[in-house]
Amino acid sequence: MLYQAYQTCSDMLAPARMAAQAATGFRDRYLGGAQDMPWFRRFFALAEVFDKATITHQRPAYGIDSVLSGNRDVTVREEVALDLPFCNLLHFAKDDVATPQPRMLVVAPLSGHYATLLRDTVHTLLSDHDVYITDWKNARDVSLSEGDFGFDDFVDYVIHFLQELADPADQGLQGRRGAHVLAVCQPCVPVLAAVALMAQDDDPAQPRSMTLMGGPIDTRESPTSVNELATEHPFMWFEDNMIHTVPLRHPGAGRKVYPGFVQLSAFMSMNMGRHFSQFRKLYQALADERPADAQKIETFYDEYLAVLDLTADFYLETIDKVFQRALLARGELEHRGRKVDCGAIRKTALLTVEGERDDICAVGQTAAAHFLCSSLRPHLKRHHLQTGVGHYGLFAGSRWETQVYPQVRNLVLAVS
Incomplete structure (x- = not known):
């Protein structure tokens, strides 16, 4: 209703x-x-x-037409590398790059806004990387015939994309052919789980590096108001109050969703x-x-007021597994009945990034990944605490470009 x-x-x-x-x-x-x-x-x-x-439900444009790469401007064009029911793997292709650049998969949050929220992140990465992003689709536009999409499906999508980006001709350090992966906020948990599962299978497409930025790996550390909201109500409260049905006028009519406008209102x-x-x-x-002055404010709200719906399964399972029970942090997360073991990760270098003033994922929540990845040798683990920024400043703005991004670039160079 x-x-x-x-x-x-x-x-x-x-x-x-x-x-x-x-x-x-x-x-x-x-x-x-x-x-x-x-x-x-x-x-x-x-x-x-x-x-x-006005709240809108259409993805804004990325608007990245060119980028400075190798001391010159190169043209950028968007290509859909893979079209899956709930997500496009979008490639920002550059035609005039003299030498191949490391492939970087950016896993955007599926939390009520479009992946264009990471426009600055992508633009900065493009100077030194061949960038792909998970361009999530609005669940209200996905027909019921496409089936459900839950937490395990998110993990499957990440694995599938990493396998797609692995280059058999590029053996790299220690014979590995994987790409690099960077996750911002909510997807840090499923991305870490995906990499762990690939390590357990000794998948040759294991990413060479994994950057986790402001993610809820362990929400028991320094709980924020967002974490407290997820734990102050029983699980059934979220199912009874947050889940609604897409109206008949939309392609996904009848699908149970967590509406983007509800998330935005919160x-x-x-x-x-x-x-x-x-x-x-x-x-x-x-x-x-x-x-x-007007344009600056309008640009922000054009993005902020563009929302998408999440499937009910994904939203509820994320509340349960990530925020209420912290299953990955406890070593109890399962993927399709199989235990996820982050200790199996031995080849993928890890960088965690946190913001001093982050009021969504507080200091300590992302760094918990280092404890979980217990088999990684010290030279493959790095942590960066960015002073003076909140959540958004981790992946957009001047601090991201001048202080956080160099940490990402240096790790990629070190293991490529």
Whole structure:
């Protein structure tokens, strides 16, 4: 019922949004100098803010057309390397690279936002790497005929992608042909599990390096408000209150999902005053004709308000296995009935990265991976604590580019 009520409300507001878009279009085409009058500027600023403060369900563009690589600009184009029911393996191909670069699989969070949230991460990595990303699909757009998607399926997808990226012609250090993998936030647990399973099978496609950034490997360490939210309610509460049915109008009609708009509402409620303040600043910047200031805020919210739904199975299993019982950290996680043993990892170098001010995955939660990977020799394990940043600053912004990324690049160089 909640999803249908949300859809109905969205449909009712659609004419008002169209009117706001028409108003700004009319201003740009017909008003000319009249739009500089203070009253007009305030009116159209209000219309534009109303239009921008809208939840969308379409993936924003990555917008990465070129990148500086090898001291020159090279063209970047997007290619779908693999099209699976719940995810595309997206390749950012570069045509003018003189020598082959290490393949890097970026595993994006499946937590209510699109993988484009890692746009800065990808752009920076592209300077020295051949980059692929898990471009997760909106569950409400996936037909019921495609079946279910749970935690084990996520692990299977990661293994499949790593096997796809392994290059038989590139033997590298110690005869290994695997790519490199970098996970941000939520996927750190399934990525670590996937690498462990590949190690248990002595899979030749085991990644050469694994970078885990701000992930909930062990949520018992320094619990945050996000962790406490997941543990203060019994499991059945989440199933009864967080799971809803996709309305008939969408391709995935009838599928049980954790809606992206519910996740977004939870995140925004944690700091609602700041969001109101930002939209107020956007209105003032538009009314005062400060386009650079307005563009900065609009760019952030274009991404932040674009949401996707998670399948009910994946959401509930993540709550249970990762946040409530911390099964991987306890050594009790199973994948399709098989025990996951992180101690089997001997060949994949490990880098963990944490943010000093991270209020989603606190200091210590990601570093717990070092204890689990007990068979890795010391020179294959590194940890970086980035001072002065929260969760988002780990993978975007100046600290990511100048301080965190060099740690990733140096590890890749060391084991390639």
